[in-house]
Structure formats: structure tokens, C-alpha cells
Amino acid sequence: KGEILRCGFGNEFASEDPRCPGSLPEGQNNPQVCPYGLYAEQLSGSAFTCPRSTNKRSWLYRILPSVRHKPFTPMSCGDLTENWNEVEPDPNQLRWKPFNIPKSSEKKVDFISGLHTVCGAGDSKSRNGIAIHMYTCNTSMIDKCFQNADGDFLIVPQQGEILITTEFGKMMVEPNEICVIQQGMRFSVDVFGETRGYILEVFGAHFELPDLGPIGANGLANPRDFQTPVAWYEDRTVATGYTIVNKYQGKLFSCQQDFSPFNVVAWHGNYTPYKYNLENFMVINCVAFDHADPSIFTVLTAKSTRPGVAIADFVIFPPRWGVADHTFRPPYYHRNCMSEFMGLIKGHYEAKEEGFQPGGASLHSIMTPHGPDVDCFEKNSTAVLKPERVAEGTMAFMFESSFSMAVTKWGLDTCHRLDKSYYKCWEALKNHFNPNWKPSSK
Numbered sequence: 001k002g003e004i005l006r007c008g009f010g011n012e013f014a015s016e017d018p019r020c021p022g023s024l025p026e027g028q029n030n031p032q033v034c035p036y037g038l039y040a041e042q043l044s045g046s047a048f049t050c051p052r053s054t055n056k057r058s059w060l061y062r063i064l065p066s067v068r069h070k071p072f073t074p075m076s077c078g079d080l081t082e083n084w085n086e087v088e089p090d091p092n093q094l095r096w097k098p099f100n101i102p103k104s105s106e107k108k109v110d111f112i113s114g115l116h117t118v119c120g121a122g123d124s125k126s127r128n129g130i131a132i133h134m135y136t137c138n139t140s141m142i143d144k145c146f147q148n149a150d151g152d153f154l155i156v157p158q159q160g161e162i163l164i165t166t167e168f169g170k171m172m173v174e175p176n177e178i179c180v181i182q183q184g185m186r187f188s189v190d191v192f193g194e195t196r197g198y199i200l201e202v203f204g205a206h207f208e209l210p211d212l213g214p215i216g217a218n219g220l221a222n223p224r225d226f227q228t229p230v231a232w233y234e235d236r237t238v239a240t241g242y243t244i245v246n247k248y249q250g251k252l253f254s255c256q257q258d259f260s261p262f263n264v265v266a267w268h269g270n271y272t273p274y275k276y277n278l279e280n281f282m283v284i285n286c287v288a289f290d291h292a293d294p295s296i297f298t299v300l301t302a303k304s305t306r307p308g309v310a311i312a313d314f315v316i317f318p319p320r321w322g323v324a325d326h327t328f329r330p331p332y333y334h335r336n337c338m339s340e341f342m343g344l345i346k347g348h349y350e351a352k353e354e355g356f357q358p359g360g361a362s363l364h365s366i367m368t369p370h371g372p373d374v375d376c377f378e379k380n381s382t383a384v385l386k387p388e389r390v391a392e393g394t395m396a397f398m399f400e401s402s403f404s405m406a407v408t409k410w411g412l413d414t415c416h417r418l419d420k421s422y423y424k425c426w427e428a429l430k431n432h433f434n435p436n437w438k439p440s441s442k
């Protein structure tokens with residue numbers, strides 16, 4: 001695709017824009033004068049004193065430092081919120097039809113004005129919590145970038161590729177790929193038509209690869225398949241003003257400066273944006289009997305301080321073989337101490353015959369019962385079991401969180417996409433109980 005990216009998860013990278021050889025200082029971070037007359041700026045993604053295994057920072061060598069800007073002032077947040085008390089709690093199963101994307105002929109909407117918060121919990125001030133947003137847009141960000149002081153964005157494009165220019169370089173991310181822009185990293189999004197996707201925002205933690213336990217040293221998302229951009233800069237004066245939008249304590253602020261923030265000529269460090277193609281996921285699944293829990297499909301996890309309990313996991317349901325013998329193969333009926341938000345990038349989800357569509361979503365809150373709809377149950381209870389491709393051509397995913405999430409007013413009401421009849425997909429589940437059943441009649 002003509003992209004230049006470096007491989008590896010959380011590596012120490014070093015990158016120079018090839019137009020400026022030798023721009024990365026050798027042997028030290030803070031030379032008295034940096035090569036090419038650049039400014040040195042550290043971006044810290046962990047407390048200075050974090051253990052080495054979790055310590056994250058990068059050094060950026062830039063034409064002007066980020067500090068040269070006019071004061072921040074509040075701006076409209078649109079449907080972006082961190083107010084989890086807008087509406088009364090609702091423990092119902094919720095499902096949304098595909099979220100509307102504005103037509104560019106009617107209204108120009110960019111990635112920032114197209115952010116809509118669906119649900120979340122916790123808060124950015126105490127640095128513990130999550131928010132789930134949809135982005136729906138049709139216009140590129142012009143002379144404008146975004147920085148999230150509150151947390152990390154895991155972005156899941158569903159329709160339309162997005163070209164993300166970051167302080168670390170550029171990356172193109174298309175549906176079936178995901179990217180992570182970590183706290184504080186400035187980026188701008190170019191779109192090429194009507195564009196939609198999902199965002200999992202995590203406050204106060206970074207995404208990691210899950211431990212593999214007995215799986216061994218390889219499998220699931222392999223570190224080498226994560227890609228980080230290489231240094232790219234523009235030395236561009238913007239007399240009309242370049243806008244920096246800062247999400248801070250759940251609200252948006254903007255400020256002006258007269259130069260492009262994508263002025264990093266060289267950088268090194270282990271705190272970077274990255275992307276991953278979901279096709280590279282090495283799927284592990286049951287090869288004997290029973291349905292394995294979906295944690296085997298975890299791509300990335302943002303751990304809480306409680307062992308084994310995630311602030312949020314990013315889990316996918318990729319194409320694979322289903323071979324389990326004498327087993328009801330689709331997801332089981334379920335009540336969970338975790339919240340389950342699901343989205344669909346393409347195709348069809350294995351637990352629902354219809355109603356869950358690409359670009360739509362569902363939320364099964366803590367201890368809210370859910371599971372296969374009636375058609376899925378009946379079909380799979382009587383199916384002749386043979387090895388079969390499951391989820392061919394599809395990609396569903398789940399943001400699973402230990403937080404009890406509140407839905408926003410937009411999510412419950414003003415998006416007008418809530419499927420009020422969702423509960424009906426289980427209404428026709430029949431009572432199959434046979435008190436005269438004998439083991440021999442199996």
C-alpha cells in the first residue's frame with residue numbers, strides 16, 4: 001500500500017524522516033543544541049517511576065515545541081460526553097440499528113464533530129473508567145488535530161478507510177484493521193467518503209497483549225503484526241491558524257497556533273500509535289467438545305489492578321472452523337458480571353439470525369441475560385454436526401468491561417437507532433422440557 005511502518009508491539013523504536021539524516025541525537029536525549037536546530041520534547045505515557053516493564057515514553061525532535069500555542073478555550077462537545085447521569089439506568093438488552101452517517105451534501109462533519117458517546121463509566125479525573133463512542137463523518141480534518149488528555153483510543157473502522165496523520169507519522173487504517181492512539185498523541189483524520197467506526201476509550205491504562213498461559217509463546221495477536229508509523233514532518237506555517245482540539249476531563253477545548261503540529265522530524269521511544277490487521281489473528285478454538293469462553297479471542301486488554309479483571313478487553317469473533325462434537329456450537333445463554341458491548345464490522349454474527357447489522361451495536365449490561373435468538377437456537381439444536389466454517393467473511397467484536405456502564409441520552413434517545421423490539425428475538429423460545437425423558441431416548 002506504499003505505507004512504511006515498523007513491526008512489533010511496544011518496541012523501542014527509532015525513526016528519522018529520510019529527508020533529515022542524523023536528526024535523531026546520538027547517545028543522549030537532550031543535546032545542548034539538537035541536530036537541524038530541532039527542539040526536544042518528551043511525551044510521557046506512564047509515571048516516570050513505573051516499573052521498567054510498563055514504563056512508556058517517547059522523545060520527539062520537532063521544529064517548534066507543542067507549548068507554543070495560544071490559550072485553550074472551551075468549545076462545543078456535540079454528542080461527546082462523560083456525564084453518566086444524563087438518563088436513568090436501564091438494564092435492558094439494548095441493540096442499535098446501524099448508526100446514521102451524515103451526508104456530505106447536507107452537513108460537513110469531521111472526525112471530531114462526528115464523535116458520539118454511547119455509553120461508559122468511571123471518570124477521567126480519577127483516571128479509571130471507559131467510554132464507548134461512535135464516529136460518523138464525511139469530511140477530513142483540515143488544519144485541525146485532536147489530542148485526548150483523558151485516555152487511549154482504540155479505533156475500529158467499520159466503513160471507509162481513515163488516514164491518520166500523527167506526530168509519529170502516518171498510517172492508513174481500513175475496516176478490519178484497528179489502531180490505537182494513546183493518551184496525548186496528536187492526530188488528524190482524513191476520510192474518503194461516508195465513514196463510520198467504533199471507539200473504545202480507556203482512562204488511566206494502556207492496552208497490552210493478553211498473557212497466553214498454557215497456549216505458549218505464540219498465538220492470538222502476535223507482537224510482530226502490530227505496526228507503528230515512521231517519522232514524517234511538514235514545516236508548514238498556517239497563517240489562518242492551526243486548531244488543536246484537546247479532550248480534557250471529558251470536555252473539548254481548542255487553541256490556535258500558527259504551525260502544523262506534525263513537525264516531528266525524528267523520534268525514538270516505546271510510546272507510539274500503532275495499528276493491527278484483524279486478519280492476522282491466530283484463532284484458537286475448541287477441537288473436541290463444548291463452547292470455549294470468548295476470552296480466547298482477546299486481541300488487546302487494558303488491565304485493572306485486580307488480577308485477571310480487565311478495565312476493558314477487545315475481543316473479536318473471526319472466521320474459523322467449528323468442529324466441536326455433540327455441542328451446541330453458537331454462544332451459550334449467559335449472564336455476566338462484566339458488561340458486553342458488541343459491534344459488527346462486516347457480515348453476520350453467529351448468535352443472531354438477523355437484526356444485528358454492520359455498523360450497529362448491542363449492549364448486554366452486567367447480569368442482563370442474553371444469548372442466541374430463537375432461530376439460532378432451533379437451527380443449532382438440530383443441526384447435523386460436521387466440520388464447518390464459522391463466521392466466514394464476517395468480523396464481530398466485543399468491548400468487554402468490568403465497569404457497569406451507563407448509556408447516554410444520545411444512545412438511548414437522540415440517535416434514534418435503538419431497536420425497541422430487540423427483546424422479541426427471544427420471545428418465541430419454547431419450553432422443550434420433557435419430564436418423561438430417559439437417558440436411552442438421547
Ligand SMILES: O=C(O)Cc1cc(O)ccc1O
Pocket residue numbers: 292293294330331332334340351364370371398
Ligand atoms: O454475548 C455474546 O454474544 C458474546 C459471547 C460470545 C461467546 O462465544 C460466549 C460468550 C459470550 O458472552
Ligand SMILES: [Fe+2]
Pocket residue numbers: 334336340364370
Ligand atoms: Fe455474552
